[in-house]
Amino acid sequence: MLVSLYNTASRSKQEFVSLEPGKVRLYCCGPTVYNYAHIGNLRTYIFEDLLRRILEFNGYEVTHVMNVTDVGHMTTDEDAGDDKMEVAARRENRSPWEIARFYEEAFFHDTARLNILRPHITPRATEHVKEMIALIEKLEKGGLTYRTAEGIYFDTALFADYGKMARLNLTGQRTEREEVVADDSKRNPSDFMLWFLNKPTHIMQWTSPWGPGYPGWHIECSAMSMKYLEETFDIHCGGVDHIPVHHTNEIAQSEGATSRPFVRYWMHGEFLLMGKEKISKSKGGSINTLQSLIDAGFDPMAYRYFCLQAHYRTELNFSQEALAAATAGLRKIYSLSTENDSLAQNEEGFAAAKSKVLAVLNDDLGVPQAVGMLNFYNSLRLWLAFDSVLGLQIAEHVHREEEPIPAQVQALISERSAARAAKQWAEADRLRDLLISQGYEVADGPEGAAVRKKVI
Ligand SMILES: [Zn+2]
Structure with a gap:
């Protein structure tokens, strides 16, 4: 079936045609591992996961690469400020290497809890400095770089198509960016750092043809994407905030070095808007990470x-009410059964419904429309047919209620009934908390307690 995708470069939906028939080479900008991932960033990874799953559902073999930024991403995307890794190291009194490994693991723990498929290759910037140096040398040979006391810059004025994908108005852009320029010796405000020099207090340092220093953030994505996916590849994704600077610079470096088109389809995920959501005071703080969302009583699958x-x-506007509504909606899907499924035995109806849902998914990832249709059909069989695309783990959840309650849990229930009969309320509460901690829901009614496995 045809898949169409919105290409930021053309600002239009285009029929997707892969470079190699049946294969897709996909690169997604990964996390900067200096802190726990914000749920807004996680939304972008969910979008990229859906893209990959839809392509796979259509029979493509996808090679999914996502970098891990563990050096060189400054506190502004325009290279001003400090390296985020070093700021975090000072904050937590650990080495930047420890910070990087710790938050990388936390990131993959979060994405696993959201059932985001792990990319096939997840290269770390610090392990590809050699490739970055080689790429900078290539740009240097091509005359696209210059050196200041602060480092090696890419001269954006010498790259004819600079800002084309982002449709930058460089005159406006330049004055706007002037405020964050840290180095007066830059030729053009939009020039960006390829290799930082003159940072003696920076802990992560490598030797280079230009002297000790470390790579800029943008060069890592060019070096690693082209290493694993070749000089021209199919799809590059990221958040919309990457369009004007990071992706613009990736294009300039890559095409500047190879004189070939870098990426065929650029895809960008929109922001998650956070209101002033606060969790109740006893929990402290607001929801901004996946763990804080779980601590507030929500399930990652609901997110x-x-x-x-x-x-x-x-x-997308984030609110706890909306998340609660999503939880209720998901619970409804998880409680569907084959017994009253109108499409369970109706082969023709099932096939027709399935192709309708697939058609909207293939129309630039029409996931919300697909979800709407699936809710309309209300058929467990149909939901299960798209379980591998939507990643909602319906198969794992749907039969849980039917699972028999193990003997040791049954024993706790009996003990609790006895405690309640003897009006030993504290003991009954303790046993109830124990049941809840083991993943059960306890509802006390006039005919005793109903205990069942918590679905979500
Ligand atoms: Zn990137």
């Missing part, structure tokens, strides 16, 4: 389902 209900190119 995934919440994200599925907005198109990736539209902004």
